[in-house]
Amino acid sequence: MIEKPNPLLQVEDLRMHFKLKGGLFSKAKFLKAVDGVSFSIQKGETMGLVGESGCGKTTVGRTILKLYHPTSGKVIYDGNDITEYSDKEMFPYRKKMQMIFQDPYTSLDPRMTVGSIIELPLKVHNLYQGKDRQDRVRELIQMVGLKPDHINRYPHEFSGGQRQRIGIARALAIEPEFIVCDEPISALDVSIQAQVINILEELQEKFHFSYLFISHDLSMVKHISNKVGVMYLGHLIEYASVEEMYQNMQHPYTKSLMSAVPIADPKKAAANQRVILQGDVPSPIHPPSGCPFRTRCPHAKKICEDQVPQLKKLNDDHMVACHLLS
Amino acid sequence: MSDEKNNLLEVNNLKTSFHTSDGIVRSVRGITFHVEREESLGIVGESGCGKSVTMLSIMRLLEDNAQLEADSILFDGEDLAKKTKKEMRPIQGNRIGMIFQDPMTSLNPLFTIGEQIKNPLKRHQNLSGKEAQKKAIQMLELVGIPDPAKRMRQYPHELSGGMRQRVMIAIAMCCEPELLIADEPTTALDVTIQAQILDLMKDLKKKYHSSIILITHDLGVIAGVCSRIVVMYGGLIMEEGTTEEIFYQTAHPYTAGLLASIPKDTKEKLVPITGTPPDLLNPPKGCPFAARCKYAMKLCKEVQPEFTQLSTQHRAACWLLHPAVKQKLGEVKIR
Amino acid sequence: MMEEKGIDLENLSDELLQPLSQEERNTEEISRESVSYWKNCWRRFRKDKLAMTGLIILIIMTLLAIFVPIFSPYTYDQTDFLAMLQWPSAKHWFGTDKMGRDIFVRTMYGARISLSIGFAAAAINMVIGVLYGGISGYLGGKVDLVMMRIVDILTGVPSLLYIILIMMFLGSNVQSILIAMCMTYWITTARMVRSQIFTLRGQDFALAGKVIGETKWQILIRHLIPNSMGSIIVTVTFLIPSAIFQEAFLSFLGIGIQVPMASWGTLANDAIEYLFTYPYQMLFPAAAISITIFALNFIGDGLRDALDPRLKK
Numbered sequence: 020m021i022e023k024p025n026p027l028l029q030v031e032d033l034r035m036h037f038k039l040k041g042g043l044f045s046k047a048k049f050l051k052a053v054d055g056v057s058f059s060i061q062k063g064e065t066m067g068l069v070g071e072s073g074c075g076k077t078t079v080g081r082t083i084l085k086l087y088h089p090t091s092g093k094v095i096y097d098g099n100d101i102t103e104y105s106d107k108e109m110f111p112y113r114k115k116m117q118m119i120f121q122d123p124y125t126s127l128d129p130r131m132t133v134g135s136i137i138e139l140p141l142k143v144h145n146l147y148q149g150k151d152r153q154d155r156v157r158e159l160i161q162m163v164g165l166k167p168d169h170i171n172r173y174p175h176e177f178s179g180g181q182r183q184r185i186g187i188a189r190a191l192a193i194e195p196e197f198i199v200c201d202e203p204i205s206a207l208d209v210s211i212q213a214q215v216i217n218i219l220e221e222l223q224e225k226f227h228f229s230y231l232f233i234s235h236d237l238s239m240v241k242h243i244s245n246k247v248g249v250m251y252l253g254h255l256i257e258y259a260s261v262e263e264m265y266q267n268m269q270h271p272y273t274k275s276l277m278s279a280v281p282i283a284d285p286k287k288a289a290a291n292q293r294v295i296l297q298g299d300v301p302s303p304i305h306p307p308s309g310c311p312f313r314t315r316c317p318h319a320k321k322i323c324e325d326q327v328p329q330l331k332k333l334n335d336d337h338m339v340a341c342h343l344l345s
Numbered sequence: 346m347s348d349e350k351n352n353l354l355e356v357n358n359l360k361t362s363f364h365t366s367d368g369i370v371r372s373v374r375g376i377t378f379h380v381e382r383e384e385s386l387g388i389v390g391e392s393g394c395g396k397s398v399t400m401l402s403i404m405r406l407l408e409d410n411a412q413l414e415a416d417s418i419l420f421d422g423e424d425l426a427k428k429t430k431k432e433m434r435p436i437q438g439n440r441i442g443m444i445f446q447d448p449m450t451s452l453n454p455l456f457t458i459g460e461q462i463k464n465p466l467k468r469h470q471n472l473s474g475k476e477a478q479k480k481a482i483q484m485l486e487l488v489g490i491p492d493p494a495k496r497m498r499q500y501p502h503e504l505s506g507g508m509r510q511r512v513m514i515a516i517a518m519c520c521e522p523e524l525l526i527a528d529e530p531t532t533a534l535d536v537t538i539q540a541q542i543l544d545l546m547k548d549l550k551k552k553y554h555s556s557i558i559l560i561t562h563d564l565g566v567i568a569g570v571c572s573r574i575v576v577m578y579g580g581l582i583m584e585e586g587t588t589e590e591i592f593y594q595t596a597h598p599y600t601a602g603l604l605a606s607i608p609k610d611t612k613e614k615l616v617p618i619t620g621t622p623p624d625l626l627n628p629p630k631g632c633p634f635a636a637r638c639k640y641a642m643k644l645c646k647e648v649q650p651e652f653t654q655l656s657t658q659h660r661a662a663c664w665l666l667h668p669a670v671k672q673k674l675g676e677v678k679i680r
Numbered sequence: 681m682m683e684e685k686g687i688d689l690e691n692l693s694d695e696l697l698q699p700l701s702q703e704e705r706n707t708e709e710i711s712r713e714s715v716s717y718w719k720n721c722w723r724r725f726r727k728d729k730l731a732m733t734g735l736i737i738l739i740i741m742t743l744l745a746i747f748v749p750i751f752s753p754y755t756y757d758q759t760d761f762l763a764m765l766q767w768p769s770a771k772h773w774f775g776t777d778k779m780g781r782d783i784f785v786r787t788m789y790g791a792r793i794s795l796s797i798g799f800a801a802a803a804i805n806m807v808i809g810v811l812y813g814g815i816s817g818y819l820g821g822k823v824d825l826v827m828m829r830i831v832d833i834l835t836g837v838p839s840l841l842y843i844i845l846i847m848m849f850l851g852s853n854v855q856s857i858l859i860a861m862c863m864t865y866w867i868t869t870a871r872m873v874r875s876q877i878f879t880l881r882g883q884d885f886a887l888a889g890k891v892i893g894e895t896k897w898q899i900l901i902r903h904l905i906p907n908s909m910g911s912i913i914v915t916v917t918f919l920i921p922s923a924i925f926q927e928a929f930l931s932f933l934g935i936g937i938q939v940p941m942a943s944w945g946t947l948a949n950d951a952i953e954y955l956f957t958y959p960y961q962m963l964f965p966a967a968a969i970s971i972t973i974f975a976l977n978f979i980g981d982g983l984r985d986a987l988d989p990r991l992k993k
Binding site (some may be wrong): 210 | 391392440505506507535536537538539540541543544562563564565566567568569588589592602603604605606607608610612614615616617618619621622
């Protein structure tokens, strides 16, 4: 079953439209970054969210953490509807929900030492005191494979992979339950990506975290996730358990996305039947009518232009939004 | 080694270092490789391994704080290392085309697409304004830009990332270069666009009988495009061979480590390479990979290994492959 | 075959073939020494010869300003009618003025006033500018709109107009000059800080602050302002010479510091009538102004190069 009762996090019909500055005489335009996305995550589960740049996957992650105030829809965490919570009401949830950022170069304050970066969440939430706190920082830094004597150094002295691990240590400091991983490996080298993924997996085994793993790397998502959602232009177009998704993908976009992934094996790469999509992703300011994918879809019909396809159940583990499949 | 006459580019013992406020960073520390005519060579390595600096050194586009030393950089028999900046100009963008990672920063935001394609055509091919216009439109059509006449009048910011990279390719290929150097051409692009761009590069290579050097960190991209691969690490070449040899008869522990870091179809745990690449401000005296290598011996830390030739095309720099070490330790299986 | 780098390949010792221990690998080692941002800036600044010269001149000038009036046999307002209008000599290094006052002491006393006004104006303007710009930039939206329109109105009023008004109401002294200058000098700093905060608040480390539960103020004070400190210091350094110049200008016009008090502007004003007969009276204060302003500008340039990360290699 893809949707189980009592999820840790539930997102219902989430919409995030950013207002763009309109001219003096023109109407204000809206960038529909996220346009009706629903899914849920269980405790200890990893949900992968994939899509190309501009599809809204990062906005979903940030809206869940209330970094943006959603236009409509609901974010329900552990049974509490936190959508309308103020910054003050959100404070206790900040301890439970954390985030790992994409770019390890900009997500660490360059003027702070690594020790104080990791210590900051403890300070903000007033956890551990005095020497205990210092011990905790040391423990955290070792947990991600760095050395305790690194705490007095500055972020710029570390390599990308090391910085990303510092970011992970900061997120772990307050023992969260749920972590949004926003493209945590896309800025890293191949050999380092595996290090970071392994750390995330080990920590999940140890602390039973739930992850929302946002990425454009389909093979990593397959590796780490229990279920996967595919986004296109602000819509969730396919949503399934990982086995179901990778064996029985249905949406034409998912199929072409998957076939475009370069395979690091020359023989398999030569055998790969690629579906190369024509053209570019349309602008989210002027999305096409009906199905968002219809402008690039090789099978588009009249109905695709007229109606927005809804996410429909294909079987217990699989939902897809395509007119041609129902 | 392959037939010398068939080599379009031969780089011999290239060393490039940068003078920075922290000291001298030795980015490339003596590399030798060649590119045959009409072949696609892939240079793969992690950030900071010296792969981009290698390309800039060949093109002589290094900044002022860089110092280049090389026995020779032979391009079609001419030594690029000995040329002045002025002598390089008829080669840059004409006989050797370039594509960079970020099309936004390599296109000039103040000029239209049309002007930027016509520029090299006028300069290198002595085309008149009208001829250049015609050729430019043809080129844009060739790289798959819809409505090229209209696009000619647009500015880079009006195009999407994929379109910009197509324009970059059009500019790089318009003078029908013998060699195209592409430095991470698809890293900034989405997978569906990446597939389009890689296909386009392959088509154009065939059409113009060019050679390609594809610099990337993505083994997947290389597997689909290149026939031969150079693996770099810490400013040195670790392994070189045909694509099949690199992927299926992997000889160097670093290459093996890279391949093991990529997720397979199973849920098996990934096997990462531990640690961090060396700081080339103080490069290690032995093998640069020794500190992260699971097979490393004391010898590796002390002396940099020489290449062992494994087949006509395949060579790797690792002590485990050296006959003297093999004699003592026997065959060590690298996986 | 390879050159023998002290290693006999024919007879490899078993020791060399031992696997590396964990310590020998030391894969997370960072070989570069740890340098904080400010230490790194100082290192770059020190290499800038012009800026270092400026700094040394400024230090000498400050020391002279502090100690000359204390240890000199003359005071700044002590008249000596037996030694009026004397050319520079061993007794009066810079000569004397029409009242027989020692110009060397007066110039150094003037340095006290001019430098204090310069630094005080810069410091006050930095505080106001950082707060105003920081709040405006961080809160954004309507607050920012209103705050920036107020700034626009303030810049619209010709500064000389209200400076003269203030001086007339409050009297010509150091405090009123400072007040007059603080009316608008902070605007440059405020605008600069605002634009810095604008770019910084969108950066991931500011978002990270929100994710861990920091309040807006904590983010502003812990992350955003420290990260714009480099640019703030550069802007403020350039404010010092312009404040010194402004004070000299006002005093030269006769609406600033009044005789017998001495600032470089008053001294220059005093010297006008003897410009052709006793030019040294004009030369020394003018030279002091020029040298100080040059020195401060060199320091500012050097700081900009040292603090601006865009020029970092």
